[in-house]
Amino acid sequence: MTEPIRLLLVDDHPVVRQGLRAYLDLEPDLEVVGEADDGEQALARIAETAPDVVLLDLKMPGLDGQGVLERLADDPVRVLVLTSATDGERVPAAIEAGAAGFVYKDIDPDALAAAVRTIHAGQTLLSPSAMRGLMTGSSAPPEPTLTPRERQVLGLIARGQTNRQISRALGVSEKTVKTHVTNLLRRIDAADRTQAALWAVRHGIG
Amino acid sequence: MTEPIRLLLVDDHPVVRQGLRAYLDLEPDLEVVGEADDGEQALARIAETAPDVVLLDLKMPGLDGQGVLERLADDPVRVLVLTSATDGERVPAAIEAGAAGFVYKDIDPDALAAAVRTIHAGQTLLSPSAMRGLMTGSSAPPEPTLTPRERQVLGLIARGQTNRQISRALGVSEKTVKTHVTNLLRRIDAADRTQAALWAVRHGIG
């Protein structure tokens, strides 16, 4: 097993830090090595703990996230910006200042862990549609829209049913079920039914 | 999007409530509408806020979790008992008194959110072997005994990984992974990896 990714959590709300720590520390390849509640403290902790990735809220009293980013210009640490829909307008400047990506604070824990790994691996977490959405001030990313039938099939997948079982349950051919499965996998960006089932559980379907 | 599931958190330790709230509130379909640190306060909050689901610690000063359950006999609210391995002997009585399920306090956030959704959907979170083990007063959950390796593989399945991906993550052959999968499927009585993943989620693995 390789060294865990070392994380610093920077947010002025203890509740948020606690919540983040509670589930990030459960990931075996992630390790929270410190917390900070403002920009100055963040810089001090970064110097002390040399984290790989900083999860950084932009909106903080005193030295804010943008200020931190500007002072980290020559530091190899990767910064993942934690943002909310109402803070979207700060993100482009943060990216300009060197942040490697951003996520919404309401991101689910799996996706946050994945985001951390992605930027730690040297990639960035930006998509033109996401940037565009932020700049127009639109709310959180929309959920994929499944057709009623796809949703139904997904619900049955999330109960562990095979295509054969689903076809019998719905009174259609197995071929039809396969078609719905193929379509819904593409919509929710899942590679297979197992991932689809997990997605369904996370989204309260089935 | 449907209405979020409204939650009340009941635990005498502020730290626990805070941590729970921090990550449950991050789930878009869940909303923490209140907290209470003992049974009396819990009943008052339930009356005020009409939550869908109560996360309830059994062991509290004054009116405890069991007392709350007994007074909620005619309330439609669903109760998810938060327990620890050392409190296991209280669970059967709590279930008898109307709790819809129980989870261990060290459950990971995904599994907890899934548990909440499951009981909100009207299901229960009980397995005969889990109940049997609890009734005999054993400490650890009496789950099917997976070997350490099987458990590890199951955890990765529960993240949606393929056998190939798992073999790379663990540094073993795909053949070895398949063997572990075959063995763990038999142990947990699952027909395929999708069912195994769902089982893992329900049991706080991965």
Added chain:
DNA sequence: TCGTCCGCTGGTCTTAGGACCTGCGGAGCA
């Protein structure tokens, strides 16, 4: 020593699953 469990790995074989091609009819809308 022997037996069991564990983790590792090879082999063979079948089939469920999924991608991607196709097309039908119905509904709704410009």
Added chain:
DNA sequence: TGCTCCGCAGGTCCTAAGACCAGCGGACGA
């Protein structure tokens, strides 16, 4: 009318998954 979406279903094809056969060495306990 034409287009899109939806649900339904056929086809071909490949491969991941899983069952079941086998065996190795190490650790542990009777």
